[in-house]
Amino acid sequence: MKSWPELACAGALAAVIGLAVAIQPTAQSATSAPTDGRAGNSFVVQGARVFDGERDLGVATVVVRDGMVEAVVADAAVPEGLTVVDGSGKTLLPGLIDAHVHAWGDAQRDMARFGVTSALDMHGDAARLPGLRAQRDAATHGDRADLWAAGFAITAPGGHGTQYGFPVPTVDADTDIDAFIGERVDEGADFIKLIVEDLSAYGLPQRLPTLSPAQVAQVVAAAHARDRRAVAHVAKLEDARMAIEAGADGLVHVFTDAVADEAFVAAMRERGAFVVPTLSVVASMAGSGEGKALAEDVRLRTLLGAQQTGTLAADFGPPNPQRLQRALDSVRLLHAAGVDILTGSDAPNPGTAHGASLHHELSLLVRAGLTPAQALAAATSLPAKRFGLAQRGRIAQGMRADLVLVDGDPLDDITATRAIDAVWKNGHRVARELDTVAAPAATAPPDDTLVSDFDGDAIEAAFGSWMPTTDQMAGGASQVGHALVEGGAEGSRGALRIGGEIRPGFAYPWAGVMYFPAAQPMQPVDLSARKELVFQVRGDERTYSAMLFSGASMQGMPAVQTFTAGPEWREIRLPLSAFAGGDLSQVRGIAFTAGQPQGAFEFRIDRVELR
Numbered sequence: 001m002k003s004w005p006e007l008a009c010a011g012a013l014a015a016v017i018g019l020a021v022a023i024q025p026t027a028q029s030a031t032s033a034p035t036d037g038r039a040g041n042s043f044v045v046q047g048a049r050v051f052d053g054e055r056d057l058g059v060a061t062v063v064v065r066d067g068m069v070e071a072v073v074a075d076a077a078v079p080e081g082l083t084v085v086d087g088s089g090k091t092l093l094p095g096l097i098d099a100h101v102h103a104w105g106d107a108q109r110d111m112a113r114f115g116v117t118s119a120l121d122m123h124g125d126a127a128r129l130p131g132l133r134a135q136r137d138a139a140t141h142g143d144r145a146d147l148w149a150a151g152f153a154i155t156a157p158g159g160h161g162t163q164y165g166f167p168v169p170t171v172d173a174d175t176d177i178d179a180f181i182g183e184r185v186d187e188g189a190d191f192i193k194l195i196v197e198d199l200s201a202y203g204l205p206q207r208l209p210t211l212s213p214a215q216v217a218q219v220v221a222a223a224h225a226r227d228r229r230a231v232a233h234v235a236k237l238e239d240a241r242m243a244i245e246a247g248a249d250g251l252v253h254v255f256t257d258a259v260a261d262e263a264f265v266a267a268m269r270e271r272g273a274f275v276v277p278t279l280s281v282v283a284s285m286a287g288s289g290e291g292k293a294l295a296e297d298v299r300l301r302t303l304l305g306a307q308q309t310g311t312l313a314a315d316f317g318p319p320n321p322q323r324l325q326r327a328l329d330s331v332r333l334l335h336a337a338g339v340d341i342l343t344g345s346d347a348p349n350p351g352t353a354h355g356a357s358l359h360h361e362l363s364l365l366v367r368a369g370l371t372p373a374q375a376l377a378a379a380t381s382l383p384a385k386r387f388g389l390a391q392r393g394r395i396a397q398g399m400r401a402d403l404v405l406v407d408g409d410p411l412d413d414i415t416a417t418r419a420i421d422a423v424w425k426n427g428h429r430v431a432r433e434l435d436t437v438a439a440p441a442a443t444a445p446p447d448d449t450l451v452s453d454f455d456g457d458a459i460e461a462a463f464g465s466w467m468p469t470t471d472q473m474a475g476g477a478s479q480v481g482h483a484l485v486e487g488g489a490e491g492s493r494g495a496l497r498i499g500g501e502i503r504p505g506f507a508y509p510w511a512g513v514m515y516f517p518a519a520q521p522m523q524p525v526d527l528s529a530r531k532e533l534v535f536q537v538r539g540d541e542r543t544y545s546a547m548l549f550s551g552a553s554m555q556g557m558p559a560v561q562t563f564t565a566g567p568e569w570r571e572i573r574l575p576l577s578a579f580a581g582g583d584l585s586q587v588r589g590i591a592f593t594a595g596q597p598q599g600a601f602e603f604r605i606d607r608v609e610l611r
């Protein structure tokens, strides 16, 4: 569930999020111990109520030595030389586990600041898998969540998961599935995530290719043959039924088209399958506005980075409360039948944010009928058990000292998990102050006003770069090609031709080119001293859009101005101040795109300037 075709402007969002996935460096930076003077990973927490991941132990003493839990005892003399943390009036929890994320950039640090010390990444580039494994095995860092990851999700050619701007190997009718899964495991996949999604759950005419039931069964068998769990993305009850009958270990979303029926609940129970319902993203998709409300919670607000606030505020609308209610009802029925429910946020999808949304998910599980203790188990011991995360999810001797100390009693009021007093990762206290999260500074552009005259032998810019962009990132089918052509404006040597076809498939289709002003795509450049976007255009008499992507959040909505491309070269001058809501101090990209109506389009641009 990473694109929501029913939503206004989701296209632009998906484009940006997809791009962010594609451009972030995949290598993890070296692990490091905190350098804030709170270094050291041996201490004692005394006087706190302890929920050990499974049970409420009442007030107990927890001894941590060298980053590991050494003892949990009702009352103990504090070992000599260890720092004592006073837990009076507080509750100590195991580090929280988010069982459905897509992590890049600052995600692992954002999670840790909100008490999420382990997470399961459900789809992303496989190149980073060995690095993630090394990082979590090292147990030396004290500043970020550990990740277990699927690497590439298993999907059909052109299916869901292929639209995010990074190449994904796919399964077609001729694929040797056993060998294909073997390659994923060799890449380092910790588990196998498969996608059953044709978009038919969303009331749109568009369909995506997806895995057949026979292929799903082969994927599951191949994963199990290699001692890997197989989990499924589904959006519909019938697809969930099929995946579970095929032997999938769990579902990583709850379906929203129907409430679980008795036969399905029985099948889940009998097969011992689990569900990560991702109610946070379902609530967002239902237009609930709960993400935005979460961002206003005083216990979280001041700790949210700009990117987190941005994704939480991204609204899904139109409201569809039945979608959320069906999901809550299914969770209630499955939980009542004894099916394991695990917390997962699907961050950073619109309406969610890494770390913070896990606290929303806990509240939603309580709304679905879990007790606070059961919800806390869903965020700690259960995901550790169901995904085989060693030394995580419990406060017990021999476990990693991944701990969260909160004010008050979340066993009574689940929202008390938001009142975080301290987080430890591998026994190191996590620095939670926002200023420890470096925001990329906007760079100044060179003095040139000319961006590109397209008179050279390559598509170049005096500063920045050009890339094609289409709604394929959001599951659409529009196409674009861009190339240098001879004969530019005012008799110049060349111009940039942009041509393609707007095709059905996405509610808000687009295709065109994106200009990135910084050395790295989507990094901000300060253009506040510039007044106008000026360029020459000619084309097929369509109306086109210039879209400005700007602001602190990479997921911000673009500001749009339109222009028409006539048969003769013409100069277009767009005042930058007329990009309503744009933040010129942080310009990340400017797109030149065709949209509705469907059909072929062609236009040329030349002599692009930022004056």
Ligand SMILES: [Zn+2]
Residues within 6 Å of the ligand: 001, 002, 100, 101, 102, 122, 346
């Ligand atoms: Zn997801």
